[in-house]
Structures are given as C-alpha cells and as structure tokens.
Amino acid sequence: MSASRARAPGAATGSQGGGGEGPPAGGAKSPDKRRLILDAAVRVFARQGFHACRVSDIADEAGVAYGLVYHYFASKDEVLDTLFLERWEVMLQLIRDVDAKPLPVREKLGAIASFIIDSYSHDPDLMKVIIVEVTRAANSFGDTHIGTIREAYELIGAIVEKAQADGYFKPEIEARFAAMAFYGVIEQLLTGWIFDLLPQGQEELERAKWVVIETVCGGLEIDAVSDGTTAGNRLLR
C-alpha cells in the first residue's frame, strides 16, 4: 500500500543482553514483543528463506499469535524491510564516521571490512538474510532499497576517490569500480561462509579482514613504498 512506513526511529540495536527465553520476571512491560518478532523472523528467514516461509512460521518461532505480527507490521514485507534498514543504517553511519576521521585508506577500508565481518560473526543469520534476501535480490527487495544500498557504495567510492587524490591509489581505476570491487570481495567471503564453502572459525574471520585489505588495497595502491624505483613496472596496459 502506502510505500514505506519506516518504523524503528532510533538505532535500537542493544537489548538481547542476558541469555534465557522465559517469561519477563522483572517489573517493566513484557520484553518488547515487536523485537521478539523481529528476532524470530531473522531465524526463520535465514533457515527457510523469505519466500518459502509463512508468516505463521514467524509467529510460531516468536511464540506469539499470528495476528500479532500484523499488529506491529503492516505486512510480511515490512518485517524484512525493517530488519534490513535497521542494520544497513548502522553500517552507513559507521562508514560516515570512519570517513570523517583522519586515517590512512588502509585503515579506513579495514575498519569497514572489520565491521561487516564482525557483524557476520556476531549474527550470521541476520547478515545472511540481508545479503541473500535484499542486497542480492535485484527483483523485489533489492529494487525497493536500491537507493539505500547505493549510498554505501557511494560512500566507499568517496573514500577511494580521496585516496586517489592524495596519491595513494592509482587514479586509472575508477573509484566507483574500485568501491564495487572492495564491497564485492567482502560480500563474496560472507557468501562463502553462508554457503559453507569457506572455513569459518573465529581465526578465519579475523584473518579474512587482513586478506580483504591486502588483496584489494594491494591492487589499488600505487606500487610499493612510493619510492619511485619500482613504480609502473608492468602495468599501464
């Protein structure tokens, strides 16, 4: 119906502190059913996929009645929209913050790669859902959020551009392409973990951060220590 409703004003990440499921116990209201539904949806979407699951699966997983899902969300779509936007917004903010700091490119891009990989490490299901059902779904959801997704690419592109202007990165590789390449490497690694094509111990994830930077920056940087000696030996088609 009326386009997007955009609930969830603040960041609202936190909570989820303790472990148990059980009833409220404490004094305050019941622990935000809305959040309960959202978290359950992540699990269900990750397990069965957005299209293959029913709204009742989400309700069951959350342990609430079917109708309550529609009390908090206008539609099944809105549940996914909310999950995506909530997380993507956090990432956009991180990129902006990182960009604002006076750091070398390697560290800026490293911080972004780390954030994404840590996000996966912290909540693999959520990242799976975002990537599989939104980011990579050119039809349906990808189309709806294309503007938001694009913003991330542009922000990264701006970082690359600045690095080029400062003489750290080769100017002949267009910044937009470089940004896509950088993001593509990260997303493909996540995909590898999601599909279980790549080993995913804590150690591997940590090492992957280094690999991303080493691979991409290595190719983007002007050769070596900018000593002048080894510059432009084999490139320049």
Added chain:
Amino acid sequence: MSASRARAPGAATGSQGGGGEGPPAGGAKSPDKRRLILDAAVRVFARQGFHACRVSDIADEAGVAYGLVYHYFASKDEVLDTLFLERWEVMLQLIRDVDAKPLPVREKLGAIASFIIDSYSHDPDLMKVIIVEVTRAANSFGDTHIGTIREAYELIGAIVEKAQADGYFKPEIEARFAAMAFYGVIEQLLTGWIFDLLPQGQEELERAKWVVIETVCGGLEIDAVSDGTTAGNRLLR
C-alpha cells in the same frame, strides 16, 4: 519429485538467429518450442523475478499454451534449473580449458573474467537470472546447485594455487580466499550493471575486464620485481 532430470545433453546455445516472431513459414518443424519457452523464461524471470512470475507469464511470453510448458519441463523449477545448468556448464568447461593451457596467471584469470563479462554483454537477462535467482540465492536454488557452483570456485582456486607454487602469487593468502575474492569482484560488477549502479557501455565492459585483473592480481602478486626490499613492510598484524 525424483531429483533432477537433466535434459539438454549438449550445449545447445546458438539458434535464435533471425528476428521476427511470426509463424514458421519455412518447411522444417516449428523452431523448437522448448527453446522458445526457455528464452521466454529468461526474459520473464529477468523482468519479474522467479518467485513473482507465474508459469502462465512464461507461456504467454513464449506464445504457447500453458500446458506446453509442462510438456517440456516437469516443473517451474526445472525451467530455471535448465537455464542455469546449461550456462554454468559452458563456463566450467571454459575454465577447465583455460587452466589446461600454458599461460601466465594474469591471462588465465583474464580469460575467465572476459568470458563472464562477455556473457553478460551478450545476454544480460540470462546472467541476471543466473546470478540473482541461483548463484546468490542461498536458500532454494542456490542450495540445490551448490555443488555445481562450488566447482567453479575450486577450479579458480586451483589456478591460484598453481600461481602460488610457481612463485607468482603470495603464498600467505589462501588460494580458496583468493578465488572467492576474484569471483566476488566480477559478480559485484555484474550486479552493479544489473542494478544500473555502474555505467555499462561496450567500452566500460571492456575496461572492466582490465580493472578486475589489475585490482585482484595486483593484490595477489608478489610485490613488484621480487627484490626483497619492499616485502612485508606493514602487514603481518
């Protein structure tokens, strides 16, 4: 039900020569309705997405009766399976062929990147469908074809491994990771074109091949002329 049927033994790419739609006219049989349906499905899947389209949309697009789709294919799924396998098999063969030739890594990987980008250039809709509906769909189809998809990664990984053994690529970046990175960059560029986030003239596509190689190989290769001087300056956390 019974798993895969795997029609389409040969490659069977070609056909589709002339332009017009109209009735057969000539003498021979009507031009392979099966192919007609497959080609129509590509267009419909690309336009509406696999889940959002109805089988009747495919039949309409192909200009055949609804039931005929089921004469040639056991299910809607099988149509997509066929499209994917048909194309992926061609790519796997190309990678094997390239690997068998005695070429420098840059040229091997360049040939693979070129093939994929040319495939997109030649039939964007088909590549869009394969990437969006299969390759990146961790649930449903991605799951079904995971083995076939993985084969491509492994083949590329083997190329990287050999390059490492020959001393062209850094041994400290695991070959499997490097292969994912390489493929990830390409897929993300295609995604950029599919979503219209990146300019896509013939010139851009051609240039992209170079960017992929320059970026990835640049990061993977042992620094410059392997002089020993600039090695391991800032890495090794």
Added chain:
DNA sequence: GCGTGTTGACTGACCAGTCAATCTATTCGG
C-alpha cells in the same frame, strides 16, 4: 470503560500442476 495488546479462526485470491480433448505429422498396409 477505554485503549493498547493479544488471540486465532476465517476468507479471498492466487497459482502450480493435472488432464482429457484436439491437432498435426509420420508411418504403413493395401
């Protein structure tokens, strides 16, 4: 006794897949 939260049975639409009937081409006996 009002509003927010909560329940779950119900409905209306939608669509994958079926099937009996019709059409077309090819074979073959006479």
Added chain:
DNA sequence: CCGAATAGATTGACTGGTCAGTCAACACGC
C-alpha cells in the same frame, strides 16, 4: 497414392492446496 492407425505436440479449463491479510472477540492495565 490413399486413408487408417499411432505417437507426439498442443491446448486451456479446472482443481487442490496454500497463505497473506482481516476481523471480531478477549485480556488487562490505568
């Protein structure tokens, strides 16, 4: 050569099941 028999291609109305979303009623705090 012709017409009957056979097999495959083609048609589209119909069915059965599934599910997103609705709604009337109930719970409960203030």
